[in-house]
Structures are given as structure tokens and as C-alpha cells.
Amino acid sequence: MFIPSDIERRVSACLERSESVKETNVLEGVFNHFLQNASVFRDREILRHDYVPENLPHREEQIRFLGEIVAPVLKGERCSNVLIYGKTGTGKTAAVKYVLSKLNQKAQEFASSVSFCYINCRWAGTEYRVLSTMCSALGVKVPFTGLALGEVFDRLQKGLDTQNGIFIAVLDEIDALVKTHGDTLLYELTRVNEALQFGKTSIVGISNDLRFKDFLDPRVLSSLSEEETVFKPYDAAELRNILLDRAKSAFRGGMLSDSALSLCAALAAAEHGDARRALDLLRVAGELAEREGARIITDEHIRRAETRIEHDRVVEALKNLPAHSKLVLFGVYLLVKVNIARAITGEIYEIYCELCEHVGLTPLTQRRVSGLINELDVIGLLNTQVVSMGRYGRTKKIRLGVARSIIRRMFMNDERFGRLVKYTPKFLVGVSGA
């Protein structure tokens, strides 16, 4: 049965009505088309990567390990701090969330006092926001900003003592926090138990970077990683199982071709076994198929999903870029367009200054632009590599990290810098090869 009968009735009634109105509204057509086509999805949510499934294939061992670590909580004892390593999309977050939700259920049965707090440090961004998130999980009120860090920490401590139970804080992408703000916060957190009379705190750290340890003070490291475990990337076969598992409940029966499933797994396996990416591919492919009313998801849908995801990523990144970063990026685009193999910091800076003048912005210093280039490298819009040209100095070779056509299209649509597409900087006149 595709659609429950009462919905079916309403759909046909709706269609009849719209025929009589003769499609006065464009959207009417879109919506009707959507309703008429049997949906590809049974439950789209299942393919979102923040969805925690009932069953995590190929992670039984890690789940058991984590379970053993947190079990003491049920008897009111503090559990060891854990450090979890693994690249993106290896199931770290899902496994932790899974284990903690089960623990929570058990704790309710036994009426043990446990509370949890999940924080993604990269989203939080600053030590302050990490602390304030922990506070609000305890029901302690803290303003968005304005307080001294120490004050927030004191409030957290008081909150922990009043709560008088066990508090487990999950710090996801903990490496991002340490890289930008150092390990002082972690140091304080690992020592907070000494200052507490009643409450007890445990920390679960999740890191995407395997070399995370190098950034930590040995004292912090030893107390933070009382236990540790590594999540290995999935291989293609494992990814296939995971996808199959989710696809069964996410799609309607027979919607997914076998080869499309394998292709999806293979593509994600090539990209360091990232399950998150595999799920995205599958979801977007499903959406593409649905939109065109296809009866089955094919290899071609997966391929198109791949380019679609890439495109969206760039568009999203570019949209939120500050003006100066846009100009730097556009400078690189211009250099690459004129087929200059060696896009170098100095050249980019010159073009950038020219572009600034052209649009009436005061240029930033080269030091700052150098920083912007690094930021663009991190987002993946640029690829950079430090090279030495001997007698002619040491610099950075810079290439575009994405297809030129995408950059060009984005800039043409940019209301502020759109006209730059037609502009040729003086710097390039005469230098041009092809």
C-alpha cells in the first residue's frame, strides 16, 4: 500500500479541484506532480547523517567497549574519561550517542541520577560557548556572552554540585577546539572533580584528527584519555552493508538498484570510507530520482548526486564569505583563467589590491591576505602548497580547489562583484599566455 486511503482520497479531490481552477498557481502544478508520483522515500530522515539508527553495523566491538566504560554510572560511580579517534564518517558520534541513549534508558529504570551534554566544539567555536552549553544542559542560566570565562566556569561548578549526580559531557570535534584555543579549558575540566563535593563529571572526547595528542599537555592527555579507542574507516563492503541497512527502511521496496548501491559504497570508500558521504549521496540521488518521477535509483542518479553535492558545498561556502576573501578568491580565478601556472601569494596580492581599488575597498595587508588564503585552503576552495624557488624566494603555490566554471557562475550572480567577471586587471595585461 503506497498511500493511506484517506490521504489518497484527499489527493484525488485536490487534483479535481485544481483542474477546475485551471492551474492558476504555478506551485499548484509542482505540488500535484509531487503528490501524484509515488514517493521514492519511505522515511527520508533515516538517510540524514545525524540520525542514530537502532542498529550500527560493524561497530559492535566499539559499542561494547564504550558500554563497559560507562556502565559504572548505573551504580552511581564516575566513569573513566574516554578519547575516541577516527576520521569523519566512521561512526564515532553515532556510536557514542547510541550508547549514551541506552545508558540513559537504563539509568531511568534504576533511578540513577545522570545527565548528559553533547557539544560539537567546532560549531560552538569558542571556549565560552562550550562552557555555556554545558551550563544550560545543567539548567544553569548563562548569558550568550559578556561574562568572564572564570565566572562561567564557577557557575558550572556550582551547577554540578547542586545537581548532585553524574554528568557526562561529550565533546565532539574536540581537536578543533584545542587547535584554535589551546587546552586550558580541557585542563580545567579534567580537574573539576577535585573541586566538587557532590557532583561527578566524566568527559567523552571525540577527535577527527589522529595526531590530536600532539596538541595536548601531557597532564591533560593522561587524565583525558584514561581510556581510548580508534574507529577505523569502513571499507567498501562494510559501507555497502550500512547503506543497505538504511536503504531498506528509507526507501520504498525495489527503488534502489543493486549497482547504484555498490557505486555509492565504492565512491565513499574511495573518500577515506566516509559513511556520512555515502548517506548524503544516497539521499540526494533519491531526491533527484523523486523529482523526475523515476521508478528506480540508478548509477546515473548517484553520479549526478556527486556533482550536485560538490556544487552545493561550494555555493554554500562562497555565499557566506567576507568581501575580502571573495576578492582574493576571484584574484586566483583570474590568474588561473589566463593560464598562469604559478599563482603565487605575491601575484595574488597585487591583483587583489587592484580589485579592491576597482570596487572601492581599502586593501588589507599582505599578512592578512596570507591568512585569508589559508582560510580558503581549509574550506577547500583553494589548494595551496609551500614551495621554495631557491634564489627567487619561498612562497606558496595556489590553485583553485573547485571547478573554474562554478566560481565563475557564482561571481556572475554576485550582486556586488558580478561586474568583475568582465574586468581584466592591469597586472595581467601582457603577462597573459594563451
Next chain:
DNA sequence: CGTCCACAGGAATGACGGGCGG
């Protein structure tokens, strides 16, 4: 074999807006 280019990238510092507590 030393020099010296053209930067990389760290550290210190400041300007600025937001948001507190008093």
C-alpha cells in the same frame, strides 16, 4: 658554500561591537 629572495607564519597589540553586572 654562503647569500639572499619572497615570502610563511608566530606573537603582540589594538579597534570595535555585544552584553553583562552593578
Next chain:
DNA sequence: CCGCCCGTCATTCCTGTGGACG
């Protein structure tokens, strides 16, 4: 309203450096 402390962005000054050239 003030003084204080944040986070963010930017500048200034600085030391470090791989390797072709002389």
C-alpha cells in the same frame, strides 16, 4: 549609564627558511 570582559578582525613587527645563484 559605566566599566569590564568577551570574540573577531586586522595591523605591525618579527623570526624562520629551502634552495638556486654567484
